Amino acid sequence: MLKFYYNPISVNARRVWVVLLEKQIPFEPILVNLDGDQFHDNFTAINPLQRIPAIVDNGLRVVESLAILDYLEAKYPTPSLMPSEPEAIAVVRMIETITVVELQPATIPLTRPLVGLEVEPWKLEAAQQRVTIVLRFFEELLNQQTYFVKEEFTLAEVVAGTLVPSLPLEDYPRLKAWSERLTQRESWQQTVAHPEAIEAALPNIRKILEHRS
Numbered sequence: 001m002l003k004f005y006y007n008p009i010s011v012n013a014r015r016v017w018v019v020l021l022e023k024q025i026p027f028e029p030i031l032v033n034l035d036g037d038q039f040h041d042n043f044t045a046i047n048p049l050q051r052i053p054a055i056v057d058n059g060l061r062v063v064e065s066l067a068i069l070d071y072l073e074a075k076y077p078t079p080s081l082m083p084s085e086p087e088a089i090a091v092v093r094m095i096e097t098i099t100v101v102e103l104q105p106a107t108i109p110l111t112r113p114l115v116g117l118e119v120e121p122w123k124l125e126a127a128q129q130r131v132t133i134v135l136r137f138f139e140e141l142l143n144q145q146t147y148f149v150k151e152e153f154t155l156a157e158v159v160a161g162t163l164v165p166s167l168p169l170e171d172y173p174r175l176k177a178w179s180e181r182l183t184q185r186e187s188w189q190q191t192v193a194h195p196e197a198i199e200a201a202l203p204n205i206r207k208i209l210e211h212r213s
């Protein structure tokens with residue numbers, strides 16, 4: 001059975017978890033405590049980068065959440081989470097990449113004060129501006145549609161939708177409605193990080209963020 005290395009507070013792992021549930025792929029969850037489990041030899045053998053998520057399926061090891069999503073889509077194509085039209089593929093890839101390369105790193109300075117870490121005011125301001133630019137762009141792309149690709153639920157929802165709903169969305173009514181739609185799904189409800197789990201993980205989050213800019 002597919003082995004899924006994860007932690008419930010990890011946004012990167014959650015996008016894989018959501019896809020496993022959406023596609024109803026049977027899996028064995030393996031909890032990696034982020035207080036040091038990620039550095040142990042047995043996990044380093046699976047991911048030398050010492051990060052979750054990782055999967056092992058039929059002897060194949062895959063790390064990096066977006067690579068895992070591509071693998072799952074190709075190996076378990078039903079239900080499809082990736083459209084086939086070039087224009088729609090472009091939208092999905094664009095949303096995935098902007099979320100991971102622009103939005104997610106911009107949220108790191110915003111998280112630092114929440115775990116008692118200092119952040120220089122200019123970095124906080126720059127991060128906030130970056131978040132605003134991304135959210136405005138997503139709001140525009142969503143337009144009046146249900147999802148980023150019209151009525152089709154895709155990996156764009158999975159990747160952006162496991163991060164965007166945790167941000168303040170008062171100024172983005174379409175994204176707010178979209179987030180509410182997603183958080184009602186069974187796969188979102190089953191994978192939501194409970195406040196107690198987040199509270200308990202704060203020292204680990206702090207330790208991880210200490211080493212990131």
Ligand SMILES: N[C@@H](CCC(=O)N[C@@H](CS)C(=O)NCC(=O)O)C(=O)O
Pocket residue numbers: 009010011012013034038050051052053063064065066208
């Ligand atoms: N680019 C990676 C990022 C993975 C990542 O940063 N995972 C975090 C948890 S959300 C982690 O394992 N951190 C452990 C550490 O930094 O020690 C992906 O998308 O899978």
